[in-house]
Each structure stands twice: as structure tokens, then as C-alpha cells.
Amino acid sequence: MLLELDDHATAVAQARAAGRRRAFTVNAVRVLLVVAVLGSWELAATYWIDPFYYSKPSAIWDRLVDWFTTGTSQGSIWTQIAYTLEEALIGFVLGSVGGVVLGIVLGRSRFLSDVCAPFIKAANAIPRIILASLFVIWFGLGMSSKVATAFILVFFAVFFNAFQGAREVDRNLVNNARILGASRTAVLRTIVVPSATSWILASLHSAFGFAIIGAIVGEYSGADKGLGLLINHAQGTFDSAGIYAGMIIITVIALLAEWLLTLLERRLLRWRPPVAANEARI
Amino acid sequence: MPTQAEPDGPAIELRDATKRFRSSSGGVHTAVRNLDLAVRAGEFVAVVGPTGCGKSTTLSLVSGLEPPSAGEVLVHGRPVDGIPAGVGYMFQNDAVLPWRTVLDNVAAGPRYRGVAKREARERARDWVGRVGLGGFESYYPHQLSGGMRKRVALAQTLVNEPSILLMDEPFSALDVQTRGLMQDELLRLWAGDDPLGKGGGAAVVFVTHDLEEAVVLGDRVVVMTAGPATVKASFDVPLKRPRDAEEIRLTPEFLEIYREVWESLREEVQITRERSAGNAA
Numbered sequence: 412m413l414l415e416l417d418d419h420a421t422a423v424a425q426a427r428a429a430g431r432r433r434a435f436t437v438n439a440v441r442v443l444l445v446v447a448v449l450g451s452w453e454l455a456a457t458y459w460i461d462p463f464y465y466s467k468p469s470a471i472w473d474r475l476v477d478w479f480t481t482g483t484s485q486g487s488i489w490t491q492i493a494y495t496l497e498e499a500l501i502g503f504v505l506g507s508v509g510g511v512v513l514g515i516v517l518g519r520s521r522f523l524s525d526v527c528a529p530f531i532k533a534a535n536a537i538p539r540i541i542l543a544s545l546f547v548i549w550f551g552l553g554m555s556s557k558v559a560t561a562f563i564l565v566f567f568a569v570f571f572n573a574f575q576g577a578r579e580v581d582r583n584l585v586n587n588a589r590i591l592g593a594s595r596t597a598v599l600r601t602i603v604v605p606s607a608t609s610w611i612l613a614s615l616h617s618a619f620g621f622a623i624i625g626a627i628v629g630e631y632s633g634a635d636k637g638l639g640l641l642i643n644h645a646q647g648t649f650d651s652a653g654i655y656a657g658m659i660i661i662t663v664i665a666l667l668a669e670w671l672l673t674l675l676e677r678r679l680l681r682w683r684p685p686v687a688a689n690e691a692r693i
Numbered sequence: 694m695p696t697q698a699e700p701d702g703p704a705i706e707l708r709d710a711t712k713r714f715r716s717s718s719g720g721v722h723t724a725v726r727n728l729d730l731a732v733r734a735g736e737f738v739a740v741v742g743p744t745g746c747g748k749s750t751t752l753s754l755v756s757g758l759e760p761p762s763a764g765e766v767l768v769h770g771r772p773v774d775g776i777p778a779g780v781g782y783m784f785q786n787d788a789v790l791p792w793r794t795v796l797d798n799v800a801a802g803p804r805y806r807g808v809a810k811r812e813a814r815e816r817a818r819d820w821v822g823r824v825g826l827g828g829f830e831s832y833y834p835h836q837l838s839g840g841m842r843k844r845v846a847l848a849q850t851l852v853n854e855p856s857i858l859l860m861d862e863p864f865s866a867l868d869v870q871t872r873g874l875m876q877d878e879l880l881r882l883w884a885g886d887d888p889l890g891k892g893g894g895a896a897v898v899f900v901t902h903d904l905e906e907a908v909v910l911g912d913r914v915v916v917m918t919a920g921p922a923t924v925k926a927s928f929d930v931p932l933k934r935p936r937d938a939e940e941i942r943l944t945p946e947f948l949e950i951y952r953e954v955w956e957s958l959r960e961e962v963q964i965t966r967e968r969s970a971g972n973a974a
Binding site: 588 | 756781
């Protein structure tokens with residue numbers, strides 16, 4: 412009996428050790444890959460290709476250090492980041508709220524969705540990035556034109572998922588709630604919204620990326636501050652290292668946002684079986 | 694289960710009820726035709742019929758989820774318009790909310806009916822215990838087995854103390870042993886504190902395609918025709934209560950009534966089989 416217990420403990424320990432070893436190997440290979448890519452780029456740019464066009468990792472690193480220590484051509488880097496982030500966040504919040512509300516309303520009303528279907532299809536077919544130029548004319552060079560661009564990109568991404576989520580609510584659940592005594596608003600609040608939540612959360616992941624794209628493209632079309640302006644300026648002065656540096660900053664911001672959203676998702680979707688959650692993380 | 698049923702008059706009455714649906718191909722599909730059925734307060738009626746004949750539609754007429762196309766549906770003597778008070782409905786598929794714990798699932802009914810949160814949870818806790826899930830209050834449905842989820846659904850329905858209980862093949866997805874256990878459990882809960890096991894007063898309409906289940910549970914077995922459904926025959930089940938769902942199948946009385954009902958049901962099953970064979974060909 413005791414022996415069996417011992418056996419079990421050893422088996423568990425062995426399984427854990429094997430798991431750790433595997434994780435270590437995976438991480439080690441990842442680091443090697445990064446070193447290999449950056450190293451060959453650095454070497455190539457030093458000996459063969461022209462770093463004026465392609466830049467090189469060390470130059471990009473120097474540019475980043477320079478931006479964060481002495482500031483950019485447009486002023487402090489933190490001001491630029493804060494400005495872009497503010498635009499993206501406002502656009503993200505407004506677009507998500509609008510998309511969720513309209514998506515659920517249309518998803519629950521056959522009549523409204525039938526009426527609006529062709530218009531929504533048409534609106535979705537518009538290359539929305541072009542609207543950024545229009546918004547600059549409408550709202551000027553300030554923050555509101557960028558917020559509008561971010562909003563329009565986020566809105567459609569979230570809207571379609573919320574719409575689909577509200578449509579695919581299990582009829583059984585709705586009928587059951589009605590029998591149990593739920594009013595129309597109670598059905599909406601306790602059945603439709605929670606059912607659509609996993610759809611909506613899935614769309615929020617890509618939506619924050621869209622919000623940043625919207626803000627940057629908006630700044631690109633004309634702005635007095637922001638990361639998009641910084642990149643545009645780098646382009647204007649043939650500063651390829653600056654473009655890469657801007658790209659890296661935006662990537663880091665997007666990854667941080669993604670991480671926060673994953674935390675939120677895990678909190679809201681606690682009830683889901685863990686297998687599905689694992690798949691979702693990959 | 695206490696009853697709010699009026700002393701005289703049936704708890705449920707369908708008079709010449711017909712239900713048609715528009716089918717997706719543009720035609721009209723008649724699910725229920727000229728159905729007459731009355732269920733007394735406190736009576737346990739099992740409805741059997743071939744698969745897909747329109748048994749479930751009958752339940753949705755009584756529950757008020759679907760209005761009849763013709764004829765009348767009365768609950769406690771009043772025409773059904775919307776969902777009548779005192780109706781509980783257990784669906785064939787799981788209808789528990791996956792994002793709520795067992796306790797909050799069971800508390801849903803009272804909450805919808807305006808009971809304060811604390812009070813609703815108190816009632817829910819009581820019922821979770823009564824269906825044998827004490828200790829699982831904070832589990833989510835995906836952490837439970839199929840049989841346990843059925844218990845949650847049962848508690849969710851019974852916590853509202855329905856005077857009319859509609860059940861649509863609730864145990865059909867369970868394995869045989871769990872099904873027997875749930876049948877016993879249902880009979881026990883339906884009987885409430887009544888030592889004779891005759892039921893505390895809720896009228897039950899239990900739809901199933903399993904004749905054995907129908908005879909084990911019902912005071913009366915109603916046989917439906919192959920679709921469109923209408924009542925073909927009704928048999929009183931002379932088996933004494935309280936019944937042991939698993940033991941009673943072995944008695945000669947059980948076999949006798951089973952054989953009698955099966956004679957009637959067989960023809961309808963045959964018709965359904967021939968039709969589906971015709972469709973497949």
C-alpha cells in the first residue's frame with residue numbers, strides 16, 4: 412500500500428520533471444531562433460546589403476534608446492505614446508459599446524435585421540481605411556478624426572460578432588427562461604448577453620489591434636502628435652530605423668493590450684470547460 | 694409540491710386543438726390535429742407515440758410557448774394566452790445555463806419571479822439538497838455528469854412549485870441505469886410527503902417514446918397516432934404506488950398492461966417506420 416503510494420509520488424514527480432524539461436527546450440529553441448534571425452540580419456546589413464534601406468538591429472536599438480532618453484523629433488516619446496493610446500482607447504471603447512449594443516439589438520430583432528441587412532453589407536464592403544482621409548476633413552487634425560477612424564474599424568469588427576452571438580442563442584435556453592418566469596428584458600440580460608459574451612470577447616482581441624491601426628492611420632493622414640506622425644516623419648527623412656522602432660513600440664502596446672484582454676476573458680468565461688479555454692489561448 | 698389547482702375541472706384541457714407550422718419549403722406541416730386531452734389535477738399522464746409524431750408540440754401548446762392554430766387549450770379552466778401561472782417545463786435537451794453555478798441555476802426561477810436574492814438562494818439550496826446535489830452548489834454544469842445536470846434541471850423546475858409539470862423526454866439522453874434512478878427520483882419528488890406515493894397534487898404530462906418508462910411512471914398512458922398527432926387510445930395503469938421504478942418492471946401486472954398498450958402503439962410505430970423508409974427510398 413505504502414509502496415503503491417510511493418510509486419504514485421515518483422510517477423507524478425517524473426511527469427513534472429518531463430514537463431519542465433519540455434518547456435525549457437521550447438523556450439531555448441525560441442531564443443535561438445530570435446538570435447539567429449537578428450544575428451544574420453545584423454551581419455548581412457554590416458557586410459552585404461545597404462543599411463540605409465534595410466537598417467539593422469543595432470541601429471534600431473540605438474534609435475529606441477535615443478527616443479526614450481533624449482526624446483524624438485516631435486518631443487517626448489511618452490507624449491506620442493500617450494496620445495496614440497488615448498485615441499485608440501477612446502475609439503475602442505466607443506466602437507465596442509456601439510457594436511455590442513447594435514449587434515445585440517439587430518441580432519434579436521428579425522424585422523430590423525432584415526431591413527438593415529443590405530446596408531450593413533454595403534457598409535462593410537467600404538474600404539474603411541479611406542474614411543480616415545474624410546475624417547481629417549470633417550474633424551480636423553486633432554484627436555477626434557483619429558478616434559473616428561479607430562471607432563469605425565472597431566465598430567464593424569465587434570458588431571458582426573455580437574450580431575452572430577445574439578442570433579445563435581440556444582432557443583432552448585430562452586424558452587426555459589420564459590417558462591421559469593423571465594420577462595423580455597430578463598431574457599436579454601440573463602440569457603442573450605451572457606451567450607453572446609464569448610463571441611464578443613473573441614472579437615475584442617482583434618478589435619484593439621484595429622483601434623491602434625485606426626489611430627495610426629489617422630495620424631498618418633495628418634496630425635500634430637502621435638506614433639503615426641513619428642513613423643510618417645521617419646518615412647519622410649528616409650529613416651528606416653525610425654520606422655522599425657515605431658513598429659516595435661506599437662507591437663509591444665498591442666501585446667500588452669492582448670494580455671489584459673486575455674485576463675478579462677478568463678475572468679468572464681470562468682464557467683467554460685477548461686479544454687475550450689486552452690484551445691482559445693493558442 | 695403544493696397545488697394551486699381549482700378543485701373541480703381538469704388542470705389541463707385541450708379541445709380539438711390543431712397546430713400547423715409553415716415548413717421551410719413553403720408548405721404547411723400539421724404537427725397536431727384535432728387533439729382532445731384532459732388531465733386532472735394531481736394526475737400523472739404519460740404520453741407515448743412514435744418518434745417525431747408531435748408529442749412535444751402538444752406540450753408547447755399547453756406551456757403557452759406556441760399558440761394553437763385552431764381549437765382551445767385551457768389551463769386551470771382558463772384559455773392559454775402567454776405562459777400560464779404554475780407551469781413547469783423540463784426540456785429534452787439541457788436547458789441549464791452553462792455560465793451559472795448549480796445554485797444560481799436553481800435560483801433563476803424565483804429570481805425571475807421577483808424574489809429577493811437571499812431568499813431565492815435559500816429556496817434553491819433547499820431544492821439542490823432535495824434532488825441529491827448537496828455539496829455541488831458552486832459547481833458549473835460542465836463539471837457535472839449528464840444525470841446530475843438533469844437533477845439541476847429538475848430542481849430548477851420544481852423550485853417554482855408548479856401545479857402543472859410538463860416533461861419532454863427529459864431522461865432520453867441518459868444511460869439506462871441513470872434513467873431508472875432518475876425515474877425513481879422523479880416519482881419520489883412528485884409524491885412529496887405523501888406516504889401513499891400518490892402525488893402532492895401536481896398534474897404531470899410526461900412525453901416519452903419509451904413505453905416502459907411510460908408504464909412505470911404514469912397513472913394513465915395516452916397513445917398518440919403517427920404524425921399529425923392525435924389521441925389514439927388511453928389506458929389506465931392499475932399499478933399501485935409508491936412504485937419502485939426498477940423493480941416494478943419485473944411484475945406480471947406490469948407486463949400485462951405493457952402488452953395491452955403495446956398492441957395499440959405498435960401500429961403507429963409501424964406506420965412511422967414505413968413512412969421514413971419511403972422517404973429514404
